Amino acid sequence: MxxxxxxxxxxxxxxxxxxxxxxxxxxxxxxxxxxxxxxxxxxxxxxxxxxxxxxxxxxxxxxxxxxxxxxxxxxxxxxxxxxxxxxxxxxxxxxxxDDPLPMIPDGAFTGLRAITTQPYTEANVKNGLEFYLRASWSIVGGTEIPAHGPIPAGETRKVHFLTTSKDIIIKLRDFAYAAEELTLALYKDPTGVSGGVPLVISNYNEVNPVATTVSASRDVVTVSDGTEFGGGDREVFFGANAVAQRTGTSIPFGRERILPAGGEYIVAITNTGTGSARVQYLLDWYEGGTDLPIPAQ
Structure with missing residues (x-):
């Protein structure tokens, strides 16, 4: 009708x-x-x-x-x-x-009509739900406040990442570094976490930002780092020397890591080279639920 x-x-x-x-x-x-x-x-x-x-x-x-x-x-x-x-x-x-109307324009599936789309990340930013943090270990006296010196050979620096009320999806993890070699290991459920300096968590949206539910600190000390992700499948980043800057990302497109609410994690960055390492670590994530899997009816 x-x-x-x-x-x-x-x-x-x-x-x-x-x-x-x-x-x-x-x-x-x-x-x-x-x-x-x-x-x-x-x-x-x-x-x-x-x-x-x-x-x-x-x-x-x-x-x-x-x-x-x-x-x-x-x-x-x-x-x-x-x-x-x-x-x-x-x-x-x-x-x-009586019936709902289809919202797909005529010709969309026959090559006669263009459809404007946007990726999830763009929608997340517009909804105020995309966040990021940076942690740097650079030459003391630089612009970072507080300033943190390079990572000496053989030493490890740890970032503590804590989720509370929401699941999160890690969208991007980037390294910028001047070092011979670095390893990055991810752990869950650490114990005895203490010390460290709180990290600033930023929202890309200055119009309608949503408050983050995540907290993070750098240079923490742990009694135990916890259980390593992937059964110990840590990542290694290589540089020719400690002078030339390198960049690297360790999350291929579409392979985001999903972390549950109420989780506690350690990111351990170790200088396995022979000289000091200058590093900037960038983490970008979305806070909220996922559209898949579709619940059973």
Whole structure:
């Protein structure tokens, strides 16, 4: 079954509609002074609300030219024509249906229509849920506050990473280093963690950032580092000498590590070369749940 509702010329809000409908489509008819179809400039704005009264609205994005679609419980539709010119009168048709409407534009799967997409990381940043930290061991007196000296040969520096109420997904782990050789080992469930300096955790979003649930410190001391990830499959980074800078990443695209809420971890960076090592460690992660696996129905 289906039904049509109308927003007549001069009005901007539809009458309340039945909440039994699932799908919705909004179409515009524009006319010139003689009542003939008019060619307009600009784009109408369309909004929907679940409420039969009040002023709480959600914008409906334009799916394709002249086509606004929505699904779900909707009581009223509102239009805004303030950015549209070239017409004298108008009529808005709101078509409702029993079934939800597909939100994929015609031609998307036949090479006739482009679809704009965005990666998860971009969406995470926009939602204020992507974070990062840096820890550096550089020449004392540099710009880092507090300054930490290079890692001497044979010594290890440890970063303590603690999750609390949310699962997290490690998106990126980068090294910048001037050293002959470094190893990186990851551990879970350490014991006797003490000392260290808290690390600043930053959010990429300065508009609507969400507070992090993670805490981290550098240069901690442990009684036991815990259980090593991968059964001891640690990573090794090579440099020709301790002068030339190298960079490396140890998380291939799409192979992010997922860490549960309430976890405790140690990142151990060891200078296995013959000279001192200058290192910058960058860790980037998302805080929140995953879309897979899909729960069983």
């Amino acid at each position: 289906s039904a049509r509702y109308f927003i007549e010329n001069g009005d901007t809000i539809s009458e309340p509609m039945s909440l039994d409908w699932d799908g919705g489509r909004v179409s515009f008819l524009f006319f010139d002074g003689a009542g003939d179809p008019a060619t307009i400039t600009g784009t109408p704005l369309v909004y929907i609300t679940l409420y039969a009264s009040g002023d709480l609205w959600k914008e409906v994005m334009l799916l394709s030219a002249g086509e606004w679609l929505f699904n779900g419980l909707t009581s009223r539709v509102k239009v805004d024509l303030s950015g549209v010119a070239g017409f004298v009168t108008y009529r808005v048709v709101v078509s409702r249906s």
